[in-house]
Amino acid sequence: MARAIVNAPAQAKRGEIIEIKTLAAHAMETGFRRTQLGELIPRDIIRRFTCSYNGVEVYRVDLHPAVAANPLIAFTTTATETGTLSFQWVGDNGYSVIEIAPIRVE
Amino acid sequence: MSVRIGVRSRLAPAVACILLGFAAAAEIPPGERRSGYEFMSRETRAIQDDDAGNPGMLWVLDGEALWKRKAGATDRACFDCHGDARESMKAVAARYPAFDPALRRPVNLEQRINACRVGRQKAAALAYESKDLLALTAYVARQSRGLPIAIAIDERTRPFLEAGREAFFRRQGQLNLACAQCHDDHWSGKLAGSPITQAHPTGYPLYRLEWQGLGSLERRLRGCLTGVRAESYPYGAPELVDLELYLMWRANGMKIETPAVRP
Numbered sequence: 063m064a065r066a067i068v069n070a071p072a073q074a075k076r077g078e079i080i081e082i083k084t085l086a087a088h089a090m091e092t093g094f095r096r097t098q099l100g101e102l103i104p105r106d107i108i109r110r111f112t113c114s115y116n117g118v119e120v121y122r123v124d125l126h127p128a129v130a131a132n133p134l135i136a137f138t139t140t141a142t143e144t145g146t147l148s149f150q151w152v153g154d155n156g157y158s159v160i161e162i163a164p165i166r167v168e
Numbered sequence: 169m170s171v172r173i174g175v176r177s178r179l180a181p182a183v184a185c186i187l188l189g190f191a192a193a194a195e196i197p198p199g200e201r202r203s204g205y206e207f208m209s210r211e212t213r214a215i216q217d218d219d220a221g222n223p224g225m226l227w228v229l230d231g232e233a234l235w236k237r238k239a240g241a242t243d244r245a246c247f248d249c250h251g252d253a254r255e256s257m258k259a260v261a262a263r264y265p266a267f268d269p270a271l272r273r274p275v276n277l278e279q280r281i282n283a284c285r286v287g288r289q290k291a292a293a294l295a296y297e298s299k300d301l302l303a304l305t306a307y308v309a310r311q312s313r314g315l316p317i318a319i320a321i322d323e324r325t326r327p328f329l330e331a332g333r334e335a336f337f338r339r340q341g342q343l344n345l346a347c348a349q350c351h352d353d354h355w356s357g358k359l360a361g362s363p364i365t366q367a368h369p370t371g372y373p374l375y376r377l378e379w380q381g382l383g384s385l386e387r388r389l390r391g392c393l394t395g396v397r398a399e400s401y402p403y404g405a406p407e408l409v410d411l412e413l414y415l416m417w418r419a420n421g422m423k424i425e426t427p428a429v430r431p
Contacts, residue, residue: 065229069220083220087230089380131380132223134215 066159068149073166074141083136086151092127108153111135116145141167196366203370204430207363216429224375224427227382231307240291253311261309262318262424265413267325274328274413277305296403302382306373309426319417332414341398368419371428385412
């Protein structure tokens, strides 16, 4: 199950700085570990996380093998208008998860 | 004893205890019991406290989905018999391991879930430490968060509690250490820089940063057994469940934290 949890305020005042927390279920296999038989475990990581606010990218992260499993990404943005926040995680082996969070701005 | 030894060497036993480093194993008084949570850094506590950042919640949410998913030859979900887990499973984890009349011995929560799967749903048992079993266990145990552990011991379970207690105080492995030597006698100390805790299983299954994932109490116990270089028991072994029963009884009254986070 590719699962992600997004925690963003459902409503905010215009101009308010809002904190968004995201958590994605992912093993973040580094590609440097070996099995007990010495075989290399292939890399399997999330490579990129983006957050768009009404279609405009407001936040982006490139992830690397050193990032721990189930990465928690917390950041802030400014509430400008009512609409949707969309979150996307993209990674190795076709991993792709999209979450949407509506936000009402007054 | 002091009479026999005499005034001259009255201090001798105390000195010997300090030198040996191991006082007579005494159980921790109720007022001094501490959850592993209290030994953690502020940062790790923050991860556990915030459901938006607690990675254990990923398993809890998976467990919620599994609770409603139909499985097995009877095509029934946990939900079909037990209804809303938030009501029906409340405080259940706080009394496990509990006595199973059919097996005539205590079973832990994982075994109870699997008994339901095999017996009622007519589905294959979930493997220990599999994602699904951990998720279901975490979801069920989550419904007891904040409630006190309440292991009731009666005549049927007493022999198993005593077996667990005996295991806790038994020296084992190449290092010849008993659980009690660290977790009763030296819980204020450190081992390789990490705090030695009191071994109260308040938050299982829990997310360990070292594991990079969720794990059961049995996984933790097996880790400790390997640590003292003893031969570990397989998952589900009666010896492990007895020890779980003793540890949970020992933590009676402490609050469930599932899904806890530990370093």
